Amino acid sequence: MLETLLLALTNLMTLQHMGFMGLGVVLGLAVGILPGLGGIVGLSLLLPFIYGMDQTSALAMLIGLVAVIPTSDTFASVLMGIPGSTASQATVLDGFPLSKQGQAARALAAAFSASLLGGLFGALVLTGFVVIARPLILSFSSPELFALTVFGLSMVGVLSGSNLAKGIATAALGLACGTIGAAPATGEYRMEFGSLYLMDGLPLVIVALGLFAVPEIVDLLRSQSAIAKEATLGKGWIEGVKDTWREKWLALRCSGLGAMVGAIPGLGGSVVDWIAYGHVVQTSKDRSRFGKGDIRGVIAPESANNAKEGGGLVPTLLFGIPGSGSMAVFLAGLILLGLQPGPAMADRNLEITYTIVWSLALANVLGTVLCIVAAPGIARLTTIRYALIAPFMIMVISFAAFQATRSLYDLVALLAMGVVGVLLKRFGWPRPAFLIGFVLATQAERYLYQAVQFSGWSFLNRPLVIAIIVLTVASVWLGARKRPGEAGGAVSTEGTAELAQAGHVWPQLLFGAAVLATFIFAFSESFRLSMLGGVFPATVAVVGVAATIAAMAPLAMGRLGTSANFDVETTKRENDVPGGAWAMIAWLAGFVGGVAVVGFFLSLVGFFVVFLKVVAKTSWIRTVILTLTAAVFMLALARALNLVFPGGLLQAGFDLPWPLR
Amino acid sequence: MTRINRRHFIAAGSVAATASAFGLARARAQEGVNFAGQTIEWTIPFSEGGGSDVWARFYAPYLGRHLPGGPNVIVRNVPGGGSITGTNEFVARAQPDGLSLLGTSGSTQFPFLLGDPRVQYDYAKLQPALVSPTGGVVYIPASFGVEDAAQLGQLTDRELVYASQGATSLDLVPMLAFLVMGLNVRHVFGMTGRGDGRLAFERGEATIDYQTSSAYLTNVVPLVEAGDAVPLFSWGVLDGQGNVQRDPTFPDLPHFVEAYEMMHGSKPSGVEFDAYKAFFGSGFAAQKPAMLPEGTPPEIVAAYRKAFADAVADPDLQANKGDVLGEYQQAVGEDVAGLYEVATSIDPKAREWVRQYLTENHNVRF
Known part of the structure; x- marks a missing residue:
């Protein structure tokens, strides 16, 4: 050996x-x-x-x-x-x-x-x-x-x-x-x-x-x-x-x-x-x-x-x-x-x-x-x-x-x-x-x-x-054992947030309700299935419903001191963009929507130009240079992997040459 | 040559093909097919690293070498949807210009044979250029005291356990085989590959298993040599007339039909056996076809068939084929059509019987 x-x-x-x-x-x-x-x-x-x-x-x-x-x-x-x-x-x-x-x-x-x-x-x-x-x-x-x-x-x-x-x-x-x-x-x-x-x-x-x-x-x-x-x-x-x-x-x-x-x-x-x-x-x-x-x-x-x-x-x-x-x-x-x-x-x-x-x-x-x-x-x-x-x-x-x-x-x-x-x-x-x-x-x-x-x-x-x-x-x-002066053995992976005040807890409750609805949907879906296929999702859904209610009930009853009360949007940020998180998600959605219409490559180029001009507010020269860099990088990588980019309506209607295909 | 020019030429070529004698037309047409400087895209509806991916990647350089003009052949993986997605996409979008090729596997053929509503491809319309067979060996623990298939009757009272990937996966073939054989087998599903099944066998959880030839040779033969496992039969291969023959990798092992005769003293028959044969053909004896899109001009199809025939005859390919192709006779040239038919067709009665069997016994919904 x-x-x-x-x-x-x-x-x-x-x-x-x-x-x-x-x-x-x-x-x-x-x-x-x-x-x-x-x-x-x-x-x-x-x-x-x-x-x-x-x-x-x-x-x-x-x-x-x-x-x-x-x-x-x-x-x-x-x-x-x-x-x-x-x-x-x-x-x-x-x-x-x-x-x-x-x-x-x-x-x-x-x-x-x-x-x-x-x-x-x-x-x-x-x-x-x-x-x-x-x-x-x-x-x-x-x-x-x-x-x-x-x-x-x-x-x-x-x-x-x-x-x-x-x-x-x-x-x-x-x-x-x-x-x-x-x-x-x-x-x-x-x-x-x-x-x-x-x-x-x-x-x-x-x-x-x-x-x-x-x-x-x-x-x-x-x-x-x-x-x-x-x-x-x-x-x-x-x-x-x-x-x-x-x-x-x-x-x-x-x-x-x-x-x-x-x-x-x-x-x-x-x-x-x-x-x-x-x-x-x-x-x-x-x-x-x-x-x-x-x-x-x-x-x-x-x-x-x-x-x-x-x-x-x-x-x-x-x-x-x-x-x-x-x-x-x-x-x-x-x-x-x-x-x-x-x-x-x-x-x-x-x-x-x-x-x-x-x-x-x-x-x-x-x-x-x-x-x-x-x-x-x-x-x-x-x-x-x-x-x-x-x-x-x-x-x-x-x-x-x-x-x-x-x-x-x-x-x-x-x-x-x-x-x-x-x-x-x-x-x-x-x-x-x-x-x-x-x-x-x-x-x-x-x-x-x-x-x-x-x-x-x-x-x-x-x-x-x-x-x-x-x-x-x-x-x-x-993990669960506590020491004197310690809140508990768990790590707050999502950071900390101030307690939301009365009247501002509705977003949390709304989200909790959406989670609850998901579990109920999963539970009802499991009835379409055979016993072996449905028992696991049904069990998970029951546990999920119980845990969600346990977490959300105090908040729903107005007990704002509960540790479940958590909303980072409670505190106003020092810097923020108009529209907050949703505005930024909208950019991503816009890009994905663009892919659905003109395909990945064209949408990416368009996204770069618009994003750099509107959000980053760069000069035209920089915008063009950065967009070109991105495009060349994508093309090289896709070429090496023999990839065809995801297409949209444009690609469905027309037979275009690579990389627009 | 631009696309349009070639299409014109091809149109002219096909007129010539119908007008003149077949052999002459093919020879003339092939002279006109030239892929020099072009890239041929071989779509594989599986992810990188799977059996079909390895198969296509192995063939790709030889295919390129033997096609007229020596084009570059690349493999494009379109995974997802149990290989239905990529195949649907191919039949919807590929142009019949000889630059797109499709390679599928039993996992793609089975939903088609079973009449899965998500399938949008029709094998009868695609143009086959190559069919690669594969095989496998069924084995049981030596502790049962069964030495060969003739003694299988001793096991009919005993419940055997098979670790399966799913009722409509390639493991449908062993399911039907055990059924025809009259063995009492419980199928435990959810395995992620045949390797998983072998592991379950080695751990003693499963008590009957099969492995494809190369995995059998490397991983099960040591168990057989150590006296832990006993091989029963191979699936066998199909000859030009559609008869089951012994697997060239395992000339000393009986094939399934022989094993049935050893156990029962007669040949298998009936709708169960018809169903088994259809899925055995599609899953093993003609597992991997390479096809051109519907409407591909005959001279291009002929060029591909010739290229695959030349590739298989290439001593370099023969020297390197190793476990990728194994000892199996690759169906090329005139042999393609027969084996392709086997891989992609099923008697409607047998289909109906399998659908009903799966629905009643394994919760499969169609």
Whole structure:
């Protein structure tokens, strides 16, 4: 084994192989920086090129790309408050406040060093674990997977802010959204309104961007300034590294957590950052700074999301089962290279596995170095007036959104989820809880159904299931315990707001009523279905109704002191645009509407020109330059991916040449 | 050459084709088809990384090399709606100018065969240029003490469990096969791929499973060698006359029809078997067709058929095909039409029977 390990290293250490790895790393960093774009897009860019390459070079390139995306996606999370990919949503929670406080350098340094630690840990796990992982992975059957999804859902408790009922209601809303599409047990379609688009359910990328990116863009636009007041990143590179060093045990624990969640097939890595975040909150003594700029809130998710990649490779290589969308594309790459993953990867083909291990480790180091070098330049973006940044952000997230099905519906879904996100944020319904519910909905339902089908209800007696349930209870207790002088163990993910006064609570009540109506709709819809198809959404709806009423009843009865009373619009902002959030949403809606009429490309050009002239008030020359830059960038990326942009009425009526097609 | 010029030429070409002898017309027409400097878009209604995506990406460079003029062939993924969306879009928008190609899979053919109202494509109108078969092997745990299909009768009293992706997915084929065979199988749905099903088998949750050939060779053969699993039969392949033959990857294993005879002593028949055969053909023996849009001029279709035939004969392709194509005979040239017919048609009685069966037993609504 050791011999194979060294052999793989010497094999990799040629100029050619390292060159291709570097190429993968650079592309991975670039893709990772762009919000919403992750491994799937990056690997799809590389797939056409691996044809005919030698195995080692191609593997080094693919792994180089996969390894560094969770490192560079930190930029968007920390500097822009927009999750760089689905794996770094939790980083936003503390990273962005730190950035606003002028401590971006410290946050980035801590994030990168934690990422490096996590990445190396992941590579280590892959090295040793891959040889013995088979029986361990097989010990996680559907009952254990169901118990783990419950553990994941229990994190809602810590992320609920001061009002648990509201947190549970939000998670139920996420769960209800997650049940859209085919029922796992019967294949019946639920709440899809007869549309083909909703058959597969809402795409995760779109939900994440809608919930987290759109509200942040809206907010920043309204403040009419740059993100950071200071012109510099602030000092603190050394301090950030020291932070990670001081919290090394935390980083290692979270790396372990990340690698484990990644290694268990079927769980998926999309919530690993939230689990790590929940873990750090639960195990910390002083929780007062979480959500307001606690460096531990950056270190925990960042170490976990890099370690996840190493862990995720274990089932991908050993069983040929991809744990995520990007692993599926990676698997396709392996097959095109003539490699069929299977037990031989831990045996006859161990050298290939170890080539992957070394590529993973080296790419993590290279990626971290490059991120640190590039950071000061990239950070300067935050000093630019946000009105100039916003159209680019909207362009990138729309581009990321329509990767899901390459259609206009993706953009409509983004807009709809964006409105939901803005409202959740405004009224203090914790968006992380929504996301956790959304991601785990399908898994919770599927594994519960399968566990009962395979083992009957006695599945609850399995030792590993009991162990996970005990762990869940312990973690909830750890999170819920209060200390003298502390309000509670939960983090206010949506910030704070002053209590709304009498006469001004109606927007909150209206929103609560809309949520209630959604649950009632989901409940009534479940009666159309068979028992197996309807029982899960019906249960979720009942829980949701109960939690919403529990949260909203005091407010409805006029008790303004309740912790559910939350509306950030209560306080007047220092700076605001006429029309507030709705005006900014209208811009996005205008853009999406434009796509529906003239297609993506023309609408984007039009949007840029109008937005820059009207909102950013730039000169014509700058407007043209910025618009051209955006257009060229989009065309280059779309060309490389062989994309046809989503079309509108114009495209339906006329056969136009690319890119207008 | 501009679009319009070529269309004029093509129109002239098709007149010539109807007027003169078929062979002569084809030879003449092919001389006129030239894709030099053009980009051919191969639409795959699945996301990047799936089996159909890998298949198209593998073929694309060879197709480009062997089409007249050596065009650039790119793969365009249009995922969503269980592959119905992308295929609907293709038939609605693709021009019959030879620059658009469509590749589908059993998952696209099944809703069509079942009469799903969301399907707007009609396979009978598309022009096939290539059909790629695939195969698989059904296996059970060795602990049952069943050594081969002849001893399957021992299992008829026992409830077997199959981990399925869904009643209308590709796993409809094993569902019908077990039914025809007379095995008592409970289907547990919600698996996200055949790999999931194999994992359930290895964990002991599922007690009967099948894997496609390449996954069987890499992941199940070790189980068989370790004495944990026993292969029962392969799905088999179809010959030019539509008869089931042994899978060339597994010449020592009986195919499904042989296994039925080993168990029951007679050949299978009846509406259940007709239904099984239709979906087996569409899901395995003729799983992946590559097609040109309706109305594509015959000389372009002929050029594509020839290009695929040449690509398959290319020693470079043969050397690199590995697990992507496996040992399966690719249907090209004159063989395409027969296999394509198998992949895309079903006897109305069999269709009605399957629909009713799925509605009554698995809550499927049409």
